[in-house]
Amino acid sequence: xxxxxxxxxxxxxxxxxxxxxxxxxxxxxxxxxLAASYFTNDVRLVAVVGGDFPTESVSDxxxxxxxxxxxxxxxxxxxxFWSGRYHNDMNSRDTLVTELNVLGSFxxxxxxxYQGVRYAMLGNLQPSVQQSVIERLRExxxxxxxxxxxxxxxxxxxxxxxxxxMIDLLMLNDEEARQLSGQYSLIRAARHIRQMxxxxxxxxxxxxxxxxxxxxxxxxFAPALPLEEVFDPTGAGDTFAGGFMGYLAQTDxxxxxxxxxxxxxxxxxxxxxxxxxxxxxxAQLDETQILxxxxxxxxxxxxxxxxx
Ligand code: AMP
Numbered sequence: 001x002x003x004x005x006x007x008x009x010x011x012x013x014x015x016x017x018x019x020x021x022x023x024x025x026x027x028x029x030x031x032x033x034l035a036a037s038y039f040t041n042d043v044r045l046v047a048v049v050g051g052d053f054p055t056e057s058v059s060d061x062x063x064x065x066x067x068x069x070x071x072x073x074x075x076x077x078x079x080x081f082w083s084g085r086y087h088n089d090m091n092s093r094d095t096l097v098t099e100l101n102v103l104g105s106f107x108x109x110x111x112x113x114y115q116g117v118r119y120a121m122l123g124n125l126q127p128s129v130q131q132s133v134i135e136r137l138r139e140x141x142x143x144x145x146x147x148x149x150x151x152x153x154x155x156x157x158x159x160x161x162x163x164x165x166m167i168d169l170l171m172l173n174d175e176e177a178r179q180l181s182g183q184y185s186l187i188r189a190a191r192h193i194r195q196m197x198x199x200x201x202x203x204x205x206x207x208x209x210x211x212x213x214x215x216x217x218x219x220x221f222a223p224a225l226p227l228e229e230v231f232d233p234t235g236a237g238d239t240f241a242g243g244f245m246g247y248l249a250q251t252d253x254x255x256x257x258x259x260x261x262x263x264x265x266x267x268x269x270x271x272x273x274x275x276x277x278x279x280x281x282x283a284q285l286d287e288t289q290i291l292x293x294x295x296x297x298x299x300x301x302x303x304x305x306x307x308x
Contacts, residue, residue, distance in 0.1 A: 002042040002116075003249040005033045006108055006133050007123020007238070010048045011069075013083040013097075014234050014277065016090065017049050021232075024278040026056045027080065028123030028147065031235035034282045035242025035269040036121070037064040038290055040249040044114045046070035046133065048102045050079040059111060060283055069111045077102045090230050091206040110136045118252070122146040122243040123238060127156055127163040145169040145239055149174050165197035171241055173204045186211065187219075200259065202244070204237055212263050214256050222263045223300055225271040225293060232277045236270045239282060243269030268293035268308070 014021045029047040036043050037100030043066045049058075051074065062068055106129055120141045122130040129148055146166045151161045153176070156232040164170060170193060178184055181192035190201050190213040201213040207230070209223040244266035251258055271293055272281045 001040060001120040001249045002044060003036050003040055003245055004044050004046065004110075004114060004117040004120040004137075005029050005036065005123070005242070005245075006121070006130070007044040007125060007147075008080050008082075009053065009078040011052075012234060012278065013081075014232055015083075015085040015096075016232055017086065017088050019231070019277070023081070023279050025054065025121065026082070026235055028125075028235075028238040028276055030057070030061070030279060031125055031238035031282065032121055032242035032245070032272065033061060033066045034064060034279055035239045035266075035273075036246030036249065036284060037061075037066055038269065038287070039243070039246030039265065041065045042249070043067065043246070044070060044117060046108050046110060046114070048072040048106045048108075050077040051075035053079045058268075062093070064283075067113070069113055071111065072102075072111065074102050077136045084234065085215045086233065088133050090233055093143075093233075107135050108136070111177060115139065118142050119219060119245055119249045120144045121241055122167070123241070124149050125159040127152055128258065131159070131166065132162045134163075137156075142170045142252075143248065145171060145241070145245060147171045148176070153179050161196060164193075167198050169200040169246075170198045171202045171204065171237070173206065173237065173252055177201075177203045182301055190219075193230050200262045203262070204240060206236070208261055210240065210267065212259060214259065218256050220256070220260045220263060222260070222267050224267055224299065225297055225300065227271060227275065230274045233274050234277075235279070235282075236273050239273040240266040240270040243267070264294050265290075266299050 010027030011028035013022040055167040078101040079102040081099040086093045093164040124147045177189045181189035183189040203211045244262045247262040247265035
């Protein structure tokens with residue numbers, strides 16, 4: 001099934017306690033669409049870049065079967081630039097620079113060939129931009145998911161609340177869930193956020209895994225794969241989102257059991273993302289590696305019934 005991916009495509013400059021990059025290609029939509037392309041061959045990308053964006057990076061996406069008909073290239077402008085520095089725990093980071101450039105005036109145009117799309121993943125962007133994407137889809141997708149960040153909770157809370165009211169699944173990290181809901185307990189936070197509109201909620205906890213909330217207080221927890229080396233966590237959340245949504249698009253089954261499998265798929269993809277800088281590892285995986293990590297995660301989470 002088809003998956004619409006909307007989000008930033010960017011140059012990122014990353015500093016970790018162990019290493020540092022100059023400008024490398026990143027952005028939420030880059031990570032989401034690459035990850036999703038391992039599960040569905042119908043990924044339709046909507047994004048904007050400047051004339052400085054490397055054509056090879058666009059070809060890399062096309063080679064993975066991702067449609068770039070909805071990618072706007074503003075030849076005379078500069079691409080979005082983000083720079084961040086990770087703390088010693090490699091879980092938290094400070095944003096050093098955000099230069100919106102082309103993203104500042106992004107008008108997400110949906111090509112006719114993208115209409116009728118079955119699933120949609122709206123990466124972190126200004127909520128009004130995410131909302132205009134939903135409004136421009138003539139037929140409502142079966143499931144619309146979105147990501148956001150604390151910045152929008154502070155600067156445009158009403159716009160954000162109205163966009164959250166239009167979607168089916170929200171993905172946040174634990175800190176953002178607490179800020180959005182005003183609740184410390186993640187169970188209470190989830191209840192509060194689901195009352196804002198989305199039927200499903202995923203709370204990401206970095207190296208501590210992810211929680212999925214659904215109807216009737218259903219909850220699922222999946223660990224993150226413990227890795228020997230975490231090199232660069234940038235894009236892990238977006239990669240998780242891409243793996244999760246790609247898996248749903250492949251299986252087209254919204255039962256809670258299948259959403260759990262999608263969480264495992266997302267976690268497996270995210271584990272590859274953090275092992276190298278940027279999209280390096282994510283661009284060249286094969287199916288066997290992905291399946292093997294999904295199995296590892298299932299083994300890790302499995303408890304033989306002690307009561308039987
Ligand atoms: P993650 O590590 O999953 O939170 O995603 C990091 C990616 O988000 C980087 O590649 C950045 O280019 C991108 N990013 C950072 N800040 C923003 C922003 N304000 N709007 C859109 N994308 C952003």
